[in-house]
Amino acid sequence: MIQGKTSNLPILRRPVRLGFIGCGMVSRVGHGPAVKGDRRAVVAACADPDDQNRESFAKPHPVCVSYRDHREMLEKEDLDAVVIATPPWLHAEHVEDAAKRGLAILCEKPLAGTIEDCDRILAARDRHGVLLQVGHSKRFEVGFQRIKEWLVSGKLPPPHQMSVYWHYYIPDFTQNPAKWFLDKSKQWLGRDLLKEWGAWRILDPRSGGGDFFDHGPHYLDLARFLLGEIESISAETNNLVQSRLFEDQAAATLRLSTGCLVVLEKSNQVIGRPTGFEIGYLYAEGVKVKFECEQEYQLKPMRVWRYGLANIPLDLWTPAVSPWGKRQSLYFRQMRHFLDRLTGQETLTRKFEGPWAATAEDARAAVVWTKAAYRSSELGIKVKRGELGL
Ligand SMILES: NC(=O)c1ccc[n+]([C@@H]2O[C@H](COP(=O)([O-])OP(=O)(O)OC[C@H]3O[C@@H](n4cnc5c(N)ncnc54)[C@H](O)[C@@H]3O)[C@@H](O)[C@H]2O)c1
Structure with a gap:
């Protein structure tokens, strides 16, 4: 014991x-x-x-x-x-x-x-x-930890903007060639690829929303964790593939209590590999930061680069050095923190104070803001924090 x-x-x-x-x-x-x-x-x-x-x-x-x-x-x-x-x-x-x-x-x-x-x-x-x-x-990505530490230490001044572009390509499963591929996988290999992928995300009315509901909460939470409280959200969504129940394209703009703007783009209708791309930028006075996340199931840590005054002559980004390898990927570090909390240990080092993991209140706030984005898109309005009881 x-x-x-x-x-x-x-x-x-x-x-x-x-x-x-x-x-x-x-x-x-x-x-x-x-x-x-x-x-x-x-x-x-x-x-x-x-x-x-x-x-x-x-x-x-x-x-x-x-x-x-x-x-x-x-x-x-x-x-x-x-x-x-x-x-x-x-x-x-x-x-x-x-x-x-x-x-x-x-x-x-x-x-x-x-x-x-x-x-x-x-x-x-x-x-x-x-x-x-x-x-x-x-929150447990090595790269986002690094960004949090830069913010806390002042090495990265308070940003005036974060922009995130997170796009996949999920074809319309009711149309060929995707339909043919799914049918043949079932017939020849006995594999139900829709179930394996978790098609409830786009086909089940209980899922709570579409592509933005699945992924938006990650960055709505991260904006609060890294940068400050969300004050308002404006969003537009589209349902491009009609056989899906919810949106598959979303663009949201957030204003934070610090005045920082957050621009989130999320879609699963951008042509390319299904694993897509997830890149983002933080802009602050005299410095900008670029990040790129690997598709999470690759179990590879994200990468981060900085660009400041010294980069201008050669116009090259400076990579941030972070530990590499499967054990440094987000699920491993998240589990490590959970086990740390259960056992009273601290095996992950960090240079910031306060809670690290999202509480149920944080996660509820992410759901509330995601729903607010839907309301904004539906009614053509900006939704403010005061209206949400947060
Ligand atoms: N944090 C992340 O990075 C991340 C990544 C992927 C998924 N998720 C989340 O994880 C959850 C699961 O996603 P997934 O991709 O693994 O979906 P999935 O469809 O692959 O797995 C869900 C599993 O739940 C099972 N299930 C259904 N009813 C059940 C019940 N009553 N009791 C026990 N099991 C039941 C299903 O049979 C299925 O095996 C979702 O909330 C999803 O948003 C989070």
Whole structure:
């Protein structure tokens, strides 16, 4: 048994016994390998009604007992914590069930599909007094940590703009050649690529929104984490592929309390590889910063470059030196921080104070602002913080 440093942290034995609720893509490629890579925890059990996803997730984890029903897992297994990686409309139910048993929780973003469900999550956390960390994984990117440290130390003056361009290419699955490819994968290889990719994102009315709902919360949260409170949002969206339920193109402009403007572009209709590109800039007095994130499942840290007065003669960006390798990627570092909090250790070094992970309040704010972006687009208005009860 080891004792947490702070009195309100749980006392946990070693290794921490984790249960997984939801064994799809992010569990298999992100969180599962992150637990394995940490060594302070084991995947003791997992639950997922999908046999194929559950079995392929459980395979690399030698002591993992698997269940179709998460409640049965929670009843039978002696767990310390759970990772909830189900689609957003299930998060509230899964958080409530885990919190009731006093388990610490790492719950994926978006916190929930509706504000009502976000509130259920906050209430469950408070009622049972459990640790709840939300998977706003970008906070743990080595590059964003570096930017945060530059901001805190003053090496990067307060920016007057952040611009992010995050684009994929997800073809219309109802049209050839994508339709042909999907049909043949099923027929010849027995693979349901739509399920494997998580097509609930664009086809399920419960998902809470479209492409901007899936990814916008990452940068809405990051803007607050790095730069300051959001004061207003204006957005425009389009639904370019008519067979999809929600938008697949969005452009949002935010004003922060510092006066900084944030410009977010997100689409899955920009031609190129499905993995797309994710680049951004921060502009401040006398310096600009460029960043480029790898597609998250590559498990590679993002890259950051600076450009200041000294760069002007040769017009070259200066790369920021950051540790490299799978263990420095966002899911590994996020899990490490979660395990640090459970065990009272501090294995990730940082040069900034205060909370690192997104709280349920932060994650709720990201959902509220994403919904506000939809309202802005629908009504052709700017939505201000005062109207949102934040
Ligand atoms: N932080 C990030 O960088 C990041 C990246 C990818 C996904 N996500 C989030 O993670 C969550 C899951 O996404 P995904 O891509 O893994 O989706 P996915 O569709 O691949 O996996 C979801 C899994 O949940 C399972 N499931 C459905 N109902 C269940 C139930 N009642 N009990 C247990 N399992 C159930 C499904 O069968 C599926 O295996 C989403 O909220 C998504 O937005 C976050």
